[in-house]
Amino acid sequence: xxxxxxxxxxxxxxxxxxxxxxxxxxxxxxxxxxxxxxxxxxxxxxxxxxxxxxxxxxxxxxxxxxxxxxxxxxxxxxxxxxxxxxxxxxxxxxxxxxxxxxxxxxxxxxxxxxxxxxxxxxxxxxxxxxxxxxxxxxxxxxxxxxxxxxxxxxxxxxxxxxxxxxxxxxxxxxxxxxxxxxxxxxxxxxxxxxxxxxxxxxxxxxxxxxxxxxxxxxxxxxxxxxxxxxxxxxxxxxxxxxxxxxxxxxxxxxxxxxxxxxxxxxxxxxxxxxxxxxxxxxxxxxxxxxxxxxxxxxxxxxx
Amino acid sequence: xxxxxxxxxxxxxxxxxxxxxxxxxxxxxxxxxxxxxxxxxxxxxxxxxxxxxxxxxxxxxxxxxxxxxxxxxxxxxxxxxxxxxxxxxxxxxxxxxxxxxxxxxxxxxxxxxxxxxxxxxxxxxxxxxxxxxxxxxxxxxxxxxxxxxxxxxxxxxxxxxxxxxxxxxxxxxxxxxxxxxxxxxxxxxxxxxxxxxxxxxxxxxxxxxxxxxxxxxxxxxxxxxxxxxxxxxxxxxxxxxxxxxxxxxxxxxxxxxxxxxxxxxxxxxxxxxxxxxxxxxxxxxxxxxxxxxxxxxxxxxxx
Numbered sequence: 066x067x068x069x070x071x072x073x074x075x076x077x078x079x080x081x082x083x084x085x086x087x088x089x090x091x092x093x094x095x096x097x098x099x100x101x102x103x104x105x106x107x108x109x110x111x112x113x114x115x116x117x118x119x120x121x122x123x124x125x126x127x128x129x130x131x132x133x134x135x136x137x138x139x140x141x142x143x144x145x146x147x148x149x150x151x152x153x154x155x156x157x158x159x160x161x162x163x164x165x166x167x168x169x170x171x172x173x174x175x176x177x178x179x180x181x182x183x184x185x186x187x188x189x190x191x192x193x194x195x196x197x198x199x200x201x202x203x204x205x206x207x208x209x210x211x212x213x214x215x216x217x218x219x220x221x222x223x224x225x226x227x228x229x230x231x232x233x234x235x236x237x238x239x240x241x242x243x244x245x246x247x248x249x250x251x252x253x254x255x256x257x258x259x260x261x262x263x264x265x266x267x268x269x270x271x272x273x274x275x276x277x278x279x280x281x282x283x284x285x286x287x288x289x290x291x292x293x294x295x296x297x298x299x300x301x302x303x304x305x306x307x308x309x310x311x312x313x314x315x316x317x318x319x320x321x322x323x324x325x326x327x328x329x330x331x332x333x334x335x336x337x338x339x340x341x342x343x344x345x346x347x348x349x350x351x352x353x354x355x356x357x358x359x360x361x362x363x364x365x366x367x368x
Numbered sequence: 369x370x371x372x373x374x375x376x377x378x379x380x381x382x383x384x385x386x387x388x389x390x391x392x393x394x395x396x397x398x399x400x401x402x403x404x405x406x407x408x409x410x411x412x413x414x415x416x417x418x419x420x421x422x423x424x425x426x427x428x429x430x431x432x433x434x435x436x437x438x439x440x441x442x443x444x445x446x447x448x449x450x451x452x453x454x455x456x457x458x459x460x461x462x463x464x465x466x467x468x469x470x471x472x473x474x475x476x477x478x479x480x481x482x483x484x485x486x487x488x489x490x491x492x493x494x495x496x497x498x499x500x501x502x503x504x505x506x507x508x509x510x511x512x513x514x515x516x517x518x519x520x521x522x523x524x525x526x527x528x529x530x531x532x533x534x535x536x537x538x539x540x541x542x543x544x545x546x547x548x549x550x551x552x553x554x555x556x557x558x559x560x561x562x563x564x565x566x567x568x569x570x571x572x573x574x575x576x577x578x579x580x581x582x583x584x585x586x587x588x589x590x591x592x593x594x595x596x597x598x599x600x601x602x603x604x605x606x607x608x609x610x611x612x613x614x615x616x617x618x619x620x621x622x623x624x625x626x627x628x629x630x631x632x633x634x635x636x637x638x639x640x641x642x643x644x645x646x647x648x649x650x651x652x653x654x655x656x657x658x659x660x661x662x663x664x665x666x667x668x669x670x671x
Contacts, residue, residue, distance in 0.1 A: 112490075122436055123633060126429035129492060130604070133425055133458070136490045143490040152455070152495045155436070187415075187439045187446040189432060192455045192493040267632045301433070301633035329570045330426060330604035331646045333663065342667050343634045358670050360636065363662040364645050 102317040109140035110315075113203040115227055115250075116147045116193050119157040119213020124244040125191070127305040128207055131312060134326035139316065146200045147193035148226050156188025160216035183212065197230045204239045206231070209304075210246030210265060218253070218275065228254035241295050242311065244304035248297045252276040261292040265300030266347040285351035286344040288335055299341060309334040309365075324366045333362035405620040412443035413618075416506040418530055418553075419450045419496050422460040422516020426604050427547040428494070431510055431611040437629035438615060449503045450496035451529050459491025463519035486515065500533045507542045509534070512607075513549030513568060521556070521578065531557035544598050545614065547607030551600045555579040564595040568603030569650040588654035589647040591638055602644060612637040612668075627669045636665035 112132055114125055132141055147153045159182055195201070208231065217225050231254040235241060243251050248264040249272045251257045261282040264272045273283050284290045289298040289307035298307035309332075312323045327334065342358035344351075415435055417428055435444055450456045462485055498504070511534065520528050534557040538544060546554050551567040552575050554560045564585040567575045576586050587593045592601040592610035601610035612635075615626045630637065645661035647654075 121433075122429050123433035126425050126433075126492075129490070130424075130426035130429075133490045133492070136488065137486065140488065141490060143492065145492060183440065185439065185443065187432070187436045187444060189429075189436070189446065189448060190495040192495065265632075266634065299634055302635035328646065328649050329568075331569065331602055332605035333645070342636070342670070343631060346631050346667050346670070359664050359666040361662050361664055364649050367645070367649070367661050 099317075102315070102320075105315045106139065106317075108204075109142060111142050111144070111202055111204045112207070113144045113146050113195075113200060113205070114207045115209065115230070115247075116145050116153045116191060117211075117213050117217065117225075117227060118154055119160075119211050119216060120153070120155050120209045121211030121245055121301055122155045122189060123301050124209030124211060124247065124304055125207075127302060128242070128244060128308040130330060131305065131308045131323075131326060134330060135312060135316075135322060137326075138322040142201075144195045144200055144203070145191065145193045146195045146197050146230070149196050150193050152190040153193050154188045154190045155211065155213075157183040157186055157212040158216040159184065160212070160219060197226050200230075200234075202237070203234060206234060206238050206241050208241070208243040208247035208250050210244060210249065210268075210301075214246045214249050215271075217250070223253045231256060239294060240311070242307070243295075243297045244307070245298065245300045246272060248272065249275065251295070251297065252281050256295065257281045257297075260295055261290050262295065262297040263287040263290045263299055264297065266341070266343040266349050267300060269344075269347060269349045285349045286339065286341045286353060288338050288341050290338070299343060303335075305332065306335040310336070310338065319366065327365040331364075333364055335360055335362060402620075405618070405623075408618045409442065409620075411507075412445060414445050414447070414505055414507045416447045416449050416498075416503060416509045418509070418511045418533070418550075419448050419456045419494060420514075420516050420520065420528075420530060421457055422463075422514050422519060423456070423458050423512045424514030424548055424604055425458045425492060427512030427514055427550065427607055428510075430605060430608040431545070431547060433633060434608065434611045434615060434626075434629065437633060438619075438625060440629075441625040442619065445504075446497070447503055447506070448494065448497045449500050449533070450498075452499050453496050455493040456496050457491045457493045458514065458516075460486040460489055460515040461519040462487065463515070463522060500529050503533075503537075505540070506537060509537060509541050509544050511544070511546040511550035511553050513547060513552065513571075513603075517549045517552050518574075520553070526556045534559060542597060543614070545610070546598075546600045547610070548601065548603045549575060551575065552578065554598070554600065555584050559598065560584045560600075563598055564593050565598065565600040566590040566593045566602055567600065569644070569646040569652050570603060572647075572650060572652045588652045589642065589644045589656060591641050591644050593641070602646060606638075608635065609638040613639070613641065622669060630668040634667075636667055638663050638665060 114129065135141065217227065227250050231251060235256050241256065245265045246268050248262050258280055261284055263284045287299060288303050289296060296307055296311055298304045309327060313320065316323055340360045345354045345358060417432065438444060520530065530553050534554060538559050544559065548568045549571050551565050561583055564587055566587045590602060591606050592599060592613065599610055599614055601607045612630060616623065619626055643663045648657045648661060
């Protein structure tokens, strides 16, 4: 009968409509990437970067350089977001931590965190354009790491405006990116629960020790990890490699604008997310020490 | 006779004393490097970085990250120097240039510079700590490049406070470093006269075209070039490789602090100053296209 024929067709139509209503960013399957790339090339991408005292300078400016160059052709807006507008120092606030700065001597064999006085470290400041209370709608939010993440962990049980802001905005973001120990802030906010992620390998024990191995599926050997709309990179310089991969995902593999940007800044990226010699260097449990630590890099577009 | 014996010995003593009075930075020979390294590890290094509107963000923050990490152990001070203190935007001012931003389409076949409107480009600001009129004594001065260098070339016949400051301070500096088109500012100031230097390969024709091939010995294929106390790097990301080599020169090859810093930020540097695929990519005259464009990189300390 006509009635019994109609129902399955209506259900199919409804399911199809629901599928079409899915946020563009969640469409990860290959067949729709060309349409996604087209969408991204047409839209103005709203990029937000979180800034807090003791952020690592290159965690911000490595990825930002790639967006900066891309913004010559693609429409991108930038919001540098902190608790208030104005200068924010990258100088580390005094804090207790197990892992000192990369260049500091390790604090003996003690497992006890000790107060690190790092006021002698260089402290360039960048200007936050928005307080988190006034930040605009965002498509992409990037969260840097740095020694400041440890000081934040001591404040209010580890929940600061950063974690609250990440949590508040997460659902409406197309992508959430973290560099280095920025993944610690993502984990504290809860958005990494049950997800695959990575972090700075020199801070591995500290980050995984605090968050736990049950809550987040930490990947020991990874230059960067993608899980749904969350992209997390290994330490500092890995952020540039992740963001090159991210921009290729956004605008298309071998996109001429991104290729030109990469060759303009003369950066030959690591393109294999599984290349991670620093998991060996920093003795991360589960890292495979039998692989070559070297990588062959070359200008983008020269295969 | 005693008198005729004494004179040569006095002359020798005088020459020896003069040699000892030579600035430490000018001692480039191998035999004194250990003493130089020791001197540098003991002194507080006064680092200045010039900032102007339209500076390239990574030209500053690539090298600065290495100094930032090193400052955890070695004593370093940082002066971010501009015409006045306060925020300085990396956003390009409107200007005429032949070479657009890396990611922009090339402006046809015309050799005529045309006005580039780049006000849509991202413009993160950093905070200048010193006006050039109030900058302290400096040991190392780093000059970034960026699209702003072209706008400066149109002002007052290319002589701005930057060139005057470089010139005024040059004699008393131990080292003068430039990244990317920062070498254009060095050339305009006159300190590169007769020296070997390099620049961003994507801006080669513009830079060499303006300065001339007689005034400066431009090196077409070089990640970076050292001539006396002047270090000049190729484009943007090359600054990090140059500064790793510079820090190794300053503090010693395989210095544990620098090694730890590099592995902490997970950056595997290019260590061969002759590796320069971008001279091929950007078709620089004299570049050898028959060599491999690839480079093998690995963590510092893992040979």
